[in-house]
Amino acid sequence: MSAPAPAYRLVAAFLILNLTASLVVAAGHAAAQERAISLQRLKSGFEFLGPDLKAMQEDDFANPGMLWVERGEKLWNTPAGTEGKSCASCHGDARASMKGVAARYPAVDAASGRLQTLEARINHSRTERQRAAPWRYDSEELLSISAWIAHQSRGVPIRVSIDGPARARFAAGRDFYYRRSGQLNLSCAHCHELHWGKTLLAERISQGHPNAFPAYRLEWQALGSLERRLRACLSGVRAQMLPYGSPLYADLALFLAWRAQGLPLEAPGVRR
Ligand code: HEC
Ligand code: HEC
Secondary structure, three states, X not given: OOOOHHXXXXXXXXXXXXXXXXXXXXXXXXXXXXXXXXXXXXXXXXXXXXXXXXXXXXXXXXXXXXXXXXXXXXXXOOOEOOOOEOHHHHHOOHHHHOOXXXXXXXXXXXXXXXXXXXXXXXXXHHHHOOOOOOOOOOOHHHHHHHHHHHHOOEOOEOOOOOOOOHHHHHHHHHHHHHOOEOOOOEOHHHHHOOOOOOEEOOEEOOOOXXXXXXXXXXXXXXXXXXXXXXXXXXXXXXXXXXXOOOHHHHHHHHHHHHHOOOOEEOOXXXXX
């Protein structure tokens, strides 16, 4: 999404001139209590990739994201903090203890009542249990350990709770999703609900699901978090950027996970 400005203006013109757009978005918003996209039509971003990237994601030896997964496994077993404990000291083998965990995040932490992304949850264990300094967002360490944990849920369908204390956070995420923003005055839905399947510059617009993250992007030449991907979309429409770890990203991630409910996790995905 680091496309040059003039190209984006063209795209915006195309989208804004689509007179049916706002009507359909409004209808989508009203129906959001049910499903944004019916299960039969739910498609992972994987399905919008060319054959080369599909092959790269599917082959663990060719998938560059697996390097972070391996680093994450090492970190999992490395003692840290004043407690001198590793993640494994308490959680044992992640292949068993972390299976399916990433598929139900973001989730509300019962003790604090706060909605936590998987990354926030990991840092919580790091500061409260290991008594070590939290990892910076999108640092090599946090990416590696979240890739390692998310990888244990590969193939597990996303299933989040939007009940109880999560309800208000879900509603905030949904509102953000359907609200127009940025100089281009587009909402997420304009691209990912109304125009998926169409080509935008060299990319095919997908339904915008979170199930591949953290994912390796060729453009980044690195693994990146869902937040980094969302920031790329926001900067694409020239919208204001929220700081990493901002609660609104967690709200949006919860809405995205709910919207993608049923899609299996693919982390680490490979994307353009
Ligand atoms: C001293 C023990 C201890 C250590 C060390 C520890 N944790 Fe935890 N962790 C816990 C406990 C206890 C919970 C469950 C608390 C709860 O019920 O939510 C937890 C919860 C979690 C969860 C959420 C699990 C779920 O089912 O929602 C994740 C993810 C996690 N830890 C990751 C890590 C990682 C990564 C590390 C190492 C960087 C780590 N933990 C280190 C004790 C520990
Ligand atoms: C101008 C069109 C446009 C807008 C508006 C837009 N995106 Fe995107 N988004 C893209 C393109 C292009 C990609 C990369 C190709 C793809 O996977 O769709 C992308 C990718 C994504 C992905 C990764 C999908 C995957 O499988 O890798 C997610 C998640 C996403 N967008 C969410 C959002 C959210 C949330 C918003 C609103 C804050 C948003 N997008 C706004 C165009 C847009």
